[in-house]
Amino acid sequence: MSSNVVKAASPLASAVTGAMELSVAQWLLVVCLVAFPLLYEWSVSFKYFCKMAFYNGWILTLAILAIPICAVRGRNVENMKVLRFMLLHIKYLYGIKIEVRGWENFNIKEPYVVVSNHQSSLDLLGMMEILPGRCVPIAKRELMYAGTAGLACWLAGVIFINRKKTDDAISVMTEAAETMLKEDVRVWVFPEGTRNHSGSLLPFKRGAFHLAVQAQVPVIPVIMSSYKDFYSKKDKKFTTGKCTVQILPGVSTRGLCADDVPDLADKVRGLMLETLTHISNESPGKEPGGGH
């Protein structure tokens, strides 16, 4: 008898469950199709979080494609080209126009050290726009553990340093000076040592300049203009916009020794700060050196 009741109730129960499932699905659909775009347009910070989440998610996804391609060659600086070409389109997805000035300053055959300002993880876009051949960035060790992106970076020869252990970091960079010459490799360093979105430059760490002096290669400063018009982590703002990337002429280190490093670092920082101020304050549409 009781089994009959269960039998009779079960079609009803499954109908109720089905209706509930449907309504949950419908709710999800409403959230996705209506609430999400409304919230996206209405809330500047929601848009910011979505765009940043997609940025990181998309890089992690692209890395899944990049890993097998890079793995064929093993750990090799030539793999940086693969990452570069896979990342170049992201600026279009985000409506960021990048204007590069001073390309000719990269026309040096031998190795050099690139130093650039570091505002946010979006710097990756400016970096990939101009990354010279056989050039690897120096990155904090934590990035190596960023899932698929970390593995892709490792395969592309990114040099990881442990910022918590100065001696280790210095010995990795000293080794890099030898590798640069032996294997004809260029190195990209963010001498501020951390992200800085103040519109100015933090005091420079000296590792990049020791590296250049030890290898006796030029330092090429690269400055990416302030993102303030389209991106602010503090205000949770992320719109479309324009960024100017200026490559400055190389600063020679020939004949310099370790004692000259502080002056070299100060000189390069001065040049970069002047350029950063200049390119970040140009009114939109105005050409460099314009004003007539």
Ligand SMILES: CCCCCC/C=C\CCCCCCCCCC(=O)SCCNC(=O)CCNC(=O)[C@H](O)C(C)(C)COP(=O)(O)OP(=O)(O)OC[C@H]1O[C@@H](n2cnc3c(N)ncnc32)[C@H](O)[C@@H]1OP(=O)(O)O
């Ligand atoms: C398609 C899919 C793609 C998937 C993924 C794709 C993703 C990416 C693609 C690749 C792109 C990756 C981009 C990654 C960007 C990441 C950027 C970063 O992580 S920035 C953070 C790390 N970088 C740095 O920190 C570099 C700058 N730092 C330094 O140069 C530092 O000096 C140091 C790290 C070497 C040491 O720092 P610290 O422990 O703070 O000590 P200091 O006070 O700076 O130095 C102590 C003294 O030592 C002297 N010194 C420094 N270096 C050397 C050296 N090489 N030789 C001799 N002496 C050295 C220094 O001058 C100090 O002495 P003093 O007397 O005070 O001058």
Ligand SMILES: CCCCCCCC/C=C\CCCCCCCC(=O)OC[C@@H](O)COP(=O)(O)O
């Ligand atoms: C399964 C593990 C999942 C891990 C998820 C990690 C999510 C990260 C995903 C993608 C990585 C995007 C690569 C961006 C490269 C830019 C790196 C960057 O800008 O690092 C910051 C560093 O320069 C300075 O660090 P701090 O400002 O000192 O802090």
